[in-house]
Amino acid sequence: MTLQGRITLTRYLIEERRRFPKASGELNGLILDISLACKALARIVSRGPLAAAMLPQAGAVNIQGEVQKPLDVLSNDIFVRMNEWSGHLAGMASEEMDAPCQIPPSFPRGKYLLVFDPLDGSSNIDVNVAVGSIFSILRAPPEVAGSGRDVEEADFLQPGAAQVAAGYAIYGPTTQFVLTVGNGVAVFTLDHDLGEFVLTASNVQVPEDTHEFAINTSNARFWEPPVKRYVDECLAGKTGGRGKDFNMRWIASVVAEAHRILMRGGVFLYPRDTKDPARPGRLRLLYEANPLGFVMEQAGGRASTGRQPVLGVRPAELHQRIGLVFGSKNEVERIERYHHEPAASTAAPAPLFATRSLFRD
Numbered sequence: 001m002t003l004q005g006r007i008t009l010t011r012y013l014i015e016e017r018r019r020f021p022k023a024s025g026e027l028n029g030l031i032l033d034i035s036l037a038c039k040a041l042a043r044i045v046s047r048g049p050l051a052a053a054m055l056p057q058a059g060a061v062n063i064q065g066e067v068q069k070p071l072d073v074l075s076n077d078i079f080v081r082m083n084e085w086s087g088h089l090a091g092m093a094s095e096e097m098d099a100p101c102q103i104p105p106s107f108p109r110g111k112y113l114l115v116f117d118p119l120d121g122s123s124n125i126d127v128n129v130a131v132g133s134i135f136s137i138l139r140a141p142p143e144v145a146g147s148g149r150d151v152e153e154a155d156f157l158q159p160g161a162a163q164v165a166a167g168y169a170i171y172g173p174t175t176q177f178v179l180t181v182g183n184g185v186a187v188f189t190l191d192h193d194l195g196e197f198v199l200t201a202s203n204v205q206v207p208e209d210t211h212e213f214a215i216n217t218s219n220a221r222f223w224e225p226p227v228k229r230y231v232d233e234c235l236a237g238k239t240g241g242r243g244k245d246f247n248m249r250w251i252a253s254v255v256a257e258a259h260r261i262l263m264r265g266g267v268f269l270y271p272r273d274t275k276d277p278a279r280p281g282r283l284r285l286l287y288e289a290n291p292l293g294f295v296m297e298q299a300g301g302r303a304s305t306g307r308q309p310v311l312g313v314r315p316a317e318l319h320q321r322i323g324l325v326f327g328s329k330n331e332v333e334r335i336e337r338y339h340h341e342p343a344a345s346t347a348a349p350a351p352l353f354a355t356r357s358l359f360r361d
């Protein structure tokens with residue numbers, strides 16, 4: 001097997017760096033360390049129950065109130081260990097760590113912050129369905145970069161638009177690494193023979209239109225009227241106002257939904273709902289919505305809270321949850337329009353007056 005004519009992640013990053021002659025190479029180093037953590041995780045995930053012996057005890061409850069799975073804990077450790085020593089980071093934050101993670105004083109500090117969801121799709125770990133890791137890279141405030149003060153939660157509360165780079169790894173039938181450094185989206189596939197991520201798609205574009213939506217319909221009774229209207233119209237298909245049939249998907253790993261949508265279009269909704277008024281959404285802004293949103297927007301798609309672009313939201317907390325809608329531009333914009341229309345027009349049509357009713361000719 002040769003690398004002839006094939007571009008590895010390392011080579012791709014070197015080419016990207018040429019666009020910034022003054023660049024120090026620290027960002028490239030950091031992204032390569034993250035990709036190494038993902039390679040290590042891909043190996044463990046692919047071993048499934050055979051890896052049980054190397055998994056830590058779990059069962060602690062994280063700040064989300066979720067019981068941590070052994071692989072949640074191990075993947076978090078792998079991300080921290082792979083990145084803390086490099087000198088590229090001033091600090092880290094993760095779904096699985098209540099507070100920001102400091103760089104040990106024995107290691108040099110860098111100018112970036114890493115925020116990550118080490119294992120996404122935890123409910124799918126034991127049932128052999130695709131899971132992933134999601135990451136977001138921000139600049140550290142100058143007073144923290146280098147040998148400054150310890151990082152604080154406030155340092156991470158930057159809008160998604162401030163991200164320097166973001167992406168995810170998906171551990172499915174193949175392992176892929178998806179990356180944006182603000183110049184389009186590239187997809188790398190892990191070549192197990194070489195142990196290298198090799199470029200298999202660049203400047204990926206999300207189709208503007210789609211006939212595929214993804215939402216957890218078991219929450220339907222908690223949806224707000226604009227979402228209910230949108231889903232009802234998709235379900236009405238050709239017989240309704242959309243005049244076309246829609247198909248539905250739900251994998252319960254947002255990283256896998258994002259990858260499907262990146263590859264063939266679609267729209268994903270985990271909207272704000274009334275299920276738990278204290279929880280304005282299921283997914284987390286800093287390490288799920290923002291990195292996936294950056295990838296979507298860089299690929300010509302849209303990412304929204306349902307009401308506004310998600311990358312414009314100023315975070316208030318490290319583990320803040322938010323309603324999230326992303327994917328094909330025209331669908332996301334339609335959903336936003338429904339949220340901005342006066343309530344009356346967003347109400348789902350009363351069955352009596354629906355298209356197939358006694359009172360319509």
Ligand SMILES: O=P(O)(O)OC[C@H]1O[C@](O)(COP(=O)(O)O)[C@@H](O)[C@@H]1O
Pocket residue numbers: 095117119120121122123216252253254255270282
């Ligand atoms: O179980 P639900 O309500 O369908 O939620 C599924 C969602 O929860 C998540 O698993 C949450 O992420 P984690 O697994 O990282 O906690 C998403 O990947 C997925 O979209």
Ligand SMILES: [Mg+2]
Pocket residue numbers: 117119120121254288
């Ligand atoms: Mg997640």
Ligand SMILES: [Mg+2]
Pocket residue numbers: 072095117118119120121122
């Ligand atoms: Mg997770």
